[in-house]
Amino acid sequence: MSENSEATDGLRARNRERTTKRLEQAAWDLVAEKGFDAVTAEAIAERAEVSRRTFFNYYPRVELVLQERMRATIAGLVDRFCERPTDEDVQESLAAILSEPFGPELLETAAIVFGQASSSPAARFFLAEAQASEVSQVAEALTARGGPWTDPMAAQVVAQAVMGAGHVATMVWLGQSHGVVNDRTRQLHLDLLRQAFAHLFITFSGASTLADIPSSEI
Incomplete structure (x- = not known):
């Protein structure tokens, strides 16, 4: 590849990243100002000062642009999880990757979503779809880890439980922080996540696979 081609590809990548962030x-911004029900592709494109066609070149559905922050955060955690030793206990791996608070943008997003979910069907739909996507990401990571998690059902069960615990922790965080995001409340969210996962693993500690459970108890 020539230097000119590499420069052109690099410029395109930077432009794409800038446009993605603007969208x-x-x-x-629209969700925070007007709520989920008022957000459309046309409104997003207008606010971002791009064409409707440009929006759909990047995202086929409005929900996908809204899910991007959460998807990227989970993807980062998944990458770190996959880097952990494959023979390490899952609880220890989770504790290791939860080493620092989430970024303020993500928590501000969470405050908006959970804050509107009680009164907005569109917000509840978005939350359910986002959680399903996150569960899929985590289940894929568990399956890739191998061992007992090569069983798709086992991976799905654990992924559902882990993400469910994370959502409960975030709801508790919203009640205690009142949606204010600063260094103190970011640390609070991290502490609540760790507590939620500790509750999860303490409650369900014991056999790690169905093979460890007597057939009479299944």
Whole structure:
């Protein structure tokens, strides 16, 4: 590949990244101002100062641009999880990757979503779809880890439980922080996540696979 081609590809990548961020920020600004029910592709494109066609070149559905922050965060955690030793206990791996608070943008997003979910069907639909996507990401990571998690059912069960615990922790965080995001409340969220996962693993500690459970108890 020539230097000119590499420069052109690099410019395109930077332009794409800038446009993606503009669309994402425009979408969440609209959600914060007007609620989920009022957000459309046309409104996002107008706020981001791009054409409707450009929006759909990047995202086939409005929900996908809104999910990007959460998807990227989970993807980062999944990558770190996959880097852990494959013979390490899952609980220890989770504790290791939860080493620092989430970024303020993500928690501001969570405050908006959970804050609107009680009164907005569109917000509840978005939350359910986002959680399903996150569960899929985690289940894929568990399956790739091998061992007992090569069983798709086992991976799905654990992924559902882990993400469910994470959502409960975030709801508790919203009640205690009142949606205020600063260094103290970011640390609070991390502490609540760790507590939620500790509750999960303490409650369900014991046999790690169905093979460890007597057939009479299944």
